[in-house]
Amino acid sequence: MNMILLIDDESLVRNLYKIKLEMSEFEVETASDGLDGLEKARKLKPDLILLDIIMPRLNGLEVLREIKNDPHLKGIPVVMLTNLDGHEYKKECSHVGAVGFIVKSIGTPNHVLQEVRKFLC
Secondary structure (H helix, E strand, O other), rough: EEEEEEEEHHHHHHHHHHHHHHOOOOOOEEEEHHHHHHHHHHHHOEEEEEOOOOOOOOHHHHHHHHHHHHHOOOOOOOEEOOOOOOOOHHHHHHHHHOOOOEOOOOOOOOHHHHHHHHHOO
């Protein structure tokens, strides 16, 4: 079973996507801020990371940079899951190493599941 680490400071988002992904037979771990998420990524070495950008302690771009600079984590696909909808954010995240970019207000749980399956199935 593939493990997904979902890093988002909004509990409603974490719970919604956790339930949807677990119903689709993925194992899901969550973190509520960037620092906790980075620690869990290092400990768990998930198969994929869903990562918000605006978060306390470490923002998503900082977490993404840390992941991509860590030889033990850099191969893990990271999909950004954020409310920031701008070309400059997509471009920067892609440049740093994100493989996908989903705008929460537009993307549905089914869309997130499709993106996850692209990289894990």
